[in-house]
Amino acid sequence: MSNVIELEIAGIRAGLEITDAALSAQVRERYAEFIVANGRPHTHVRVAVIAGARFVPPRSGPWAIETYRDGNHLIYRSYYDAAWVNLERGYGLLELAPESDVENFLRVLYAQLGLRVGALLLHAAGVVKDHAGYVFFGASGSGKTTIAQFARELGYTVLSDDLVVVKKNDASVRVFGVPFRGGEMTDAPRVNHSARVAGLYALAHAPRHRLAALAPSDAVARLAACAPFVMAESASARCVMTLCSDLVARVPVRELHFNRDAGFWRVINEMG
Template identity: 45%
Template structure:
């Protein structure tokens, strides 16, 4: 895909289309066996970036009213984490989520796209974004800080359809840098059980106590 003068052009083996970001009108020609979702994913990605938001290749869940994002390359554990979280959280997706800034901070949104977790509700829900975790499979559960410059690069690498367009590189990095400054982006080491919530809950408790001590 490529964006030229505000028009996104999309071509695959089975589809060809374009989308005007200003007018929000598009055209799609597709083979009978094609899926319109492929085109819509591209459109969503460009619309989000155009609004200083992100469509992120990530799992997203809402737990106790707060949004959590788990991301990493294929095989990092997004689907596994989603399955483990399903007992105590609403799973929005194990594949794609939207992160959008509001006056009170960033919010997590579900999207109507199917990932590997076919039974995920993919609900039209939103919640304040509490944290973003870069997944690392391990023998223990632990959270480690991620340097901001690394977090920015990792987020940009997980923004499909726009991170391969050189003309959008500065804009994408700017959005990712702003996000990494506004929301904690950390590495989550986890094993295949839901014990990772214990370290996340402990971190939330410490952050809450610190905020209270500072009068926030």
């Protein structure tokens, strides 16, 4: 068996060269739905497991992830893992402790790789209903998991309750499932599926369900605020804003006011 595990997410391929047997088995199991064979990855990353590795001093608060661009190089650091990737040439190195895993690094990597091909990693719930994709985006606590839970109860396909990729596709936009979990639906499957986006919805709590129009500038700002790992650097931030403008020009973006029951689908259906 090859040491290289090749993942394809939203059409973007990354190869992980892993010689550590335990980590290789974990990655193959966790990301099984997204593993492809006999391809040519856009980026090849050698993964080295190092006992006792520590990269960021422990501190209180949210889990620390440090990431920035140095020219063509993506730099990533967290408590137990660190990496650099030459985005232009498509190769890099990830070092991590045995108690760590590759997931946070992959999130950062795919957020950056996506920008190069018109794709945005977005904090959003993704739902496929009647072959159409619906993307509900917002900050933590905005209701993404609630939306996803109602969708699953109704028999719709849930791509995620926390992260999806939205990607330009000619004059339209597609939403893709990703293998990352981070929301509250820990039992949700990692669905390798995509659909053409019918609507993008900025979430807002309200006493009754309704849709409100968003000015294009507001829609762009709301989308960009939900793009993780790519807004700290000015060059990446400019790319995000341009991409969000393109998305808004292709797909309706509305504010969805909802009161945490499944009746919000009625107002979406009525809008067509």
